[in-house]
Amino acid sequence: xxxxxxxxxxKCVGCGDCVVACQTENNxxxxxCRDWIVERVDGTYPSLSLEFRSERCNHCDNSPCVRCCPxxxxxxxxxxxxxxxxxxxxxxxxxxxxxxxxxxxxxPEGYVDKCTFCIHRVQKGQNPACVDVCPTRCLHFGxxxxxxxxxxxxxKDRKWKVLAPEAGTKPQLYFLT
Amino acid sequence: MKTRRDFIKISAAGTGAxxxxxxxxxxxxxxxxxxxxxxxxxxxxxxxxxTYCEVCFWKCAGWAYVDKQGRIRKVxxxxxxxxxxGRLCPRGTGGVGMYYDEDRLKTPLIxxxxxxxxxxxxxxxxxxxxxxVATKMTEVKDKYGPEAFGLFNHGNPGTHxxxxxxxxxxxxxxEPAFANCRGPRSAAYFSTFGAYIGSPECTDIRDTQCLVLxxxxxxxxxHNSQVQEMSQxxxxxxxxxxxxxxxxxxxxxxxxxxxxxxxxDIALLMAWIHVLIYEELFNKDFVEKYTFGLDHLKEHVKxxxxxxxxxxxxxxxxxxxxxxxxxxxxxPAVVIHPGRHVVWYGDDTQRERAMAxxxxxxxxxxxxxxxxxxxxxxIPKYPQPEYPExxxxxxxxxxxxxxxxxxxxxxxxxxxxxxxxxxxxxxxAWLVGGTNLPLAMPDKKLFKEAADSVExxxxxxxxPMEITxxxxxxxxxxxxxxxxxxxRSAQNREPNIALRVPAAEPKYDSKxxxxxxxxxxxxxxxxxxxxxxxxxxxxxxxxxxxxxSLEEMKKIGVxxxxxxxxxxxxxxxxxxxxxxxxxxxxxxxxxxxxEGFDPMPVYKPHPEPPQNFYRLIYGRAPMHTxxxxxxxxxxxxxxxxxxxxxxxxxxxLWGLKKDxxxxxxxxxxxxxxxxxxxxxxxxxxxxxxxMVHGFGHSDKxxxxxxxxxxxxxxxxxxxxxxxxxxxxxxxxxxxxxLKEDPAMEVKEDKA
Ligand code: SF4
Ligand code: SF4
Ligand code: SF4
Numbered sequence: 001x002x003x004x005x006x007x008x009x010x011k012c013v014g015c016g017d018c019v020v021a022c023q024t025e026n027n028x029x030x031x032x033c034r035d036w037i038v039e040r041v042d043g044t045y046p047s048l049s050l051e052f053r054s055e056r057c058n059h060c061d062n063s064p065c066v067r068c069c070p071x072x073x074x075x076x077x078x079x080x081x082x083x084x085x086x087x088x089x090x091x092x093x094x095x096x097x098x099x100x101x102x103x104x105x106x107x108p109e110g111y112v113d114k115c116t117f118c119i120h121r122v123q124k125g126q127n128p129a130c131v132d133v134c135p136t137r138c139l140h141f142g143x144x145x146x147x148x149x150x151x152x153x154x155x156k157d158r159k160w161k162v163l164a165p166e167a168g169t170k171p172q173l174y175f176l177t
Numbered sequence: 178m179k180t181r182r183d184f185i186k187i188s189a190a191g192t193g194a195x196x197x198x199x200x201x202x203x204x205x206x207x208x209x210x211x212x213x214x215x216x217x218x219x220x221x222x223x224x225x226x227x228t229y230c231e232v233c234f235w236k237c238a239g240w241a242y243v244d245k246q247g248r249i250r251k252v253x254x255x256x257x258x259x260x261x262x263g264r265l266c267p268r269g270t271g272g273v274g275m276y277y278d279e280d281r282l283k284t285p286l287i288x289x290x291x292x293x294x295x296x297x298x299x300x301x302x303x304x305x306x307x308x309x310v311a312t313k314m315t316e317v318k319d320k321y322g323p324e325a326f327g328l329f330n331h332g333n334p335g336t337h338x339x340x341x342x343x344x345x346x347x348x349x350x351x352e353p354a355f356a357n358c359r360g361p362r363s364a365a366y367f368s369t370f371g372a373y374i375g376s377p378e379c380t381d382i383r384d385t386q387c388l389v390l391x392x393x394x395x396x397x398x399x400h401n402s403q404v405q406e407m408s409q410x411x412x413x414x415x416x417x418x419x420x421x422x423x424x425x426x427x428x429x430x431x432x433x434x435x436x437x438x439x440x441x442d443i444a445l446l447m448a449w450i451h452v453l454i455y456e457e458l459f460n461k462d463f464v465e466k467y468t469f470g471l472d473h474l475k476e477h478v479k480x481x482x483x484x485x486x487x488x489x490x491x492x493x494x495x496x497x498x499x500x501x502x503x504x505x506x507x508x509p510a511v512v513i514h515p516g517r518h519v520v521w522y523g524d525d526t527q528r529e530r531a532m533a534x535x536x537x538x539x540x541x542x543x544x545x546x547x548x549x550x551x552x553x554x555x556i557p558k559y560p561q562p563e564y565p566e567x568x569x570x571x572x573x574x575x576x577x578x579x580x581x582x583x584x585x586x587x588x589x590x591x592x593x594x595x596x597x598x599x600x601x602x603x604x605x606a607w608l609v610g611g612t613n614l615p616l617a618m619p620d621k622k623l624f625k626e627a628a629d630s631v632e633x634x635x636x637x638x639x640x641p642m643e644i645t646x647x648x649x650x651x652x653x654x655x656x657x658x659x660x661x662x663x664x665r666s667a668q669n670r671e672p673n674i675a676l677r678v679p680a681a682e683p684k685y686d687s688k689x690x691x692x693x694x695x696x697x698x699x700x701x702x703x704x705x706x707x708x709x710x711x712x713x714x715x716x717x718x719x720x721x722x723x724x725x726s727l728e729e730m731k732k733i734g735v736x737x738x739x740x741x742x743x744x745x746x747x748x749x750x751x752x753x754x755x756x757x758x759x760x761x762x763x764x765x766x767x768x769x770x771x772e773g774f775d776p777m778p779v780y781k782p783h784p785e786p787p788q789n790f791y792r793l794i795y796g797r798a799p800m801h802t803x804x805x806x807x808x809x810x811x812x813x814x815x816x817x818x819x820x821x822x823x824x825x826x827x828x829x830l831w832g833l834k835k836d837x838x839x840x841x842x843x844x845x846x847x848x849x850x851x852x853x854x855x856x857x858x859x860x861x862x863x864x865x866x867x868m869v870h871g872f873g874h875s876d877k878x879x880x881x882x883x884x885x886x887x888x889x890x891x892x893x894x895x896x897x898x899x900x901x902x903x904x905x906x907x908x909x910x911x912x913x914x915l916k917e918d919p920a921m922e923v924k925e926d927k928a
Contacts, residue, residue, distance in 0.1 A: 013430070015404075020811050024273060045861075120216070124221075133270055136407075138408065
């Protein structure tokens with residue numbers, strides 16, 4: 001099993017619904033977020049292109065954050081989901097430094113927090129909150145090992161890219177282009 | 178100069194403790210904001226309450242999930258609701274922030290005067306506040322007649338007050354949503370098709386093959402199901418054509434982006450019409466069977482060639498032809514999106530007419546993938562007496578102007594409130610519900626004079642907004658998550674209804690709108706119009722007439738009914754009578770010519786920015802509904818201020834840097850109260866700037882939104898009034914940049 005997410009940049013409108021839904025679902029404190037939007041503009045008026053990307057933890061196969069965590073709080077859970085056990089975390093911030101995607105933040109309670117792929121929902125057979133809320137249905141989640149999962153179907157016949165491939169982290173967010 | 182109605186910034190006023198009377202109750206309930214380890218709660222441990230969203234007029238139905246401690250944790254869309262298909266937009270998802278906002282109005286407030294003449298708000302009991310409103314209403318009625326009590330309303334809260342005023346004998350009401358927003362569209366489509374577009378718009382984007390957006394910013398305006406359907410259209414490979422001087426989100430997702438010179442849209446539309454007619458690309462069967470006036474139109478557009486339009490619009494003739502052909506190729510499955518906020522240049526009804534004509538030529542009405550024939554459920558009227566007949570209404574206030582207006586015009590109601598203007602029908606007092614007038618409409622001067630002139634203003638709202646600063650009495654309303662409300666019935670493909678029940682007790686000392694209206698009504702002896710103890714009785718009675726019940730609706734939230742009016746689309750070759758003068762779709766508008774207006778649209782040039790000035794274009798961000806949401810803690814997290822978009826060429830010329838703060842000054846010398854950050858971006862033309870509307874709040878009580886960004890409304894002093902329906906065109910304003918604080922300049926002068 002390998003959980004992953006595909007994000008269709010041809011449809012994302014950068015509305016930020018995924019960000020608010022994550023905030024209310026996961027009780028993310030105000031002023032912080034587990035997912036965020038990047039707007040990228042290329043060209044000059046009027047020959048322009050614009051890409052919105054809904055970004056979050058890449059749940060990397062080769063995750064530097066897990067490797068550098070001195071307490072084992074950052075770890076891999078089922079399906080490759082990268083998690084932080086809040087009670088084990090001492091808030092040293094090594095993982096924040098090591099993440100090439102800036103996906104982690106220091107929670108005011110003293111531990112490090114980040115996207116969990118909504119494991120509490122996924123375990124119950126639901127989609128992550130951001131996936132279920134997205135009005136353009138541009139987020140696709142599922143098991144890459146299952147050819148009929150939403151994410152596998154979304155990746156079929158489409159071009160995609162990952163972010164910072166040069167970091168060698170084997171990220172599991174696929175941006176459809 | 179001090180006016181009678183000093184603008185009171187609530188928190189700064191009065192005796193310290195006043196509004197901030199945060200009860201222990203309030204503090205206790207704020208746990209949610211205290212950061213602490215508390216994992217997400219799984220849905221099984223939450224109780225869902227049926228609601229429909231009030232963060233915008235789309236009114237998506239959903240569920241408010243409440244945990245075991247009684248805290249509202251999240252709001253999620255209802256899967257069976259055609260407005261949202263189970264997915265709320267960011268504002269709806271963040272709607273919970275409206276409930277938790279610690280800046281909410283917490284208790285009734287009454288304006289008082291100190292011995293030195295200064296004014297402040299004092300906390301009052303409900304009894305006191307309601308008695309005062311009722312007393313004033315009686316006074317006005319005795320002195321001037323009930324018609325002199327005006328109402329500015331919007332949405333559900335406004336409708337409760339409207340019921341109160343109608344029962345009391347006044348129909349002097351206006352909504353900014355009409356003349357300051359979509360009125361021209363109503364007038365234009367009604368005169369062409371004898372039908373309104375309605376809300377949610379009957380656009381069949383889901384099945385379209387060609388979507389044309391002219392000043393529609395889907396993706397930035399999150400009209401939920403439309404945005405969802407645009408995404409489906411992208412999946413279906415539909416052609417999307419976007420006309421916009423700004424590289425909008427929709428433009429970025431389009432097949433063709435036409436970066437038009439602002440204010441020239443009518444020329445482009447007429448050139449498209451020219452191509453369709455003269456290259457015989459129009460839908461001949463449809464036009465012949467259903468329309469009136471093709472010959473007039475053909476003659477009218479004879480010289481309106483793409484080459485003619487190029488000189489006006491900056492759009493290349495071959496692009497005009499290619500896009501016209503793309504529409505014709507997809508016809509009738511074309512949606513010419515009629516837009517929503519369409520008051521731009523004062524000839525807006527005519528621009529909307531051009532869009533309606535284009536629609537007709539493509540046969541893109543009542544066909545799959547174009548505009549469908551919507552239907553709604555009519556809600557049975559709860560047994561109450563008929564309203565008394567007022568001696569005059571909002572119609573008479575217009576004094577014969579704007580014959581095609583179908584609703585009250587805010588600016589006319591304001592003018593009627595100013596004795597100096599010596600209007601035949603004068604308004605002496607206001608109720609305001611659910612609209613932040615000073616930020617919702619242009620021409621602040623007019624608003625201020627009117628507000629200073631009237632004898633009494635009562636405002637019902639959930640938040641301290643600029644408008645509450647003008648009130649004599651403030652009535653704190655419970656948010657939509659804390660109250661029963663009208664059954665939602667809106668048009669759609671399938672008629673449907675949705676329910677709103679309270680998910681929590683009203684916070685602080687706020688009360689539901691229905692309760693406030695009833696309490697005032699009872700004090701005025703209008704019990705027969707408020708013949709229930711709880712609004713749930715009204716809803717239950719109505720639902721039972723409709724074959725369901727409050728109990729059932731609490732479980733399902735949304736109910737769909739079979740269509741009664743026939744199919745969603747007009748059949749092939751089917752006879753169809755349009756509700757117009759000729760019974761046909763009027764390419765040539767008989768109504769307009771009768772009233773002395775151009776029966777077919779004519780392009781007229783509009784003023785251009787003077788040197789060193791740029792046209793002010795304003796719009797929306799997906800995470801905010803104008804000024805209403807800018808203090809919402811969840812949405813503020815997403816966007817806390819606006820910026821002014823400036824093309825890099827312009828930025829170079831002025832030496833403006835990214836995030837530099839500037840003040841904006843318009844052609845009439847109006848300056849923003851607050852500075853705004855510069856966003857240097859290729860996404861805007863060099864002759865224009867762009868701002869998101871709804872920021873730059875001047876009320877300190879809005880602890881997050883105060884002074885964040887600038888208000889475009891302050892810069893809209895030039896209003897081009899649409900002679901047909903009174904629309905207030907707001908895009909004819911031009912701004913320039915001030916790099917120094919203008920207030921400082923004044924001070925230095927004095928020193
Ligand atoms: S909710 Fe969907 S459309 Fe909106 S920003 Fe997130 S991914 Fe993009
Ligand atoms: S998967 Fe869950 S935790 Fe991760 S960004 Fe989406 S909503 Fe937030
Ligand atoms: S479109 Fe968004 S804000 Fe408007 S009613 Fe729907 S969810 Fe609420």
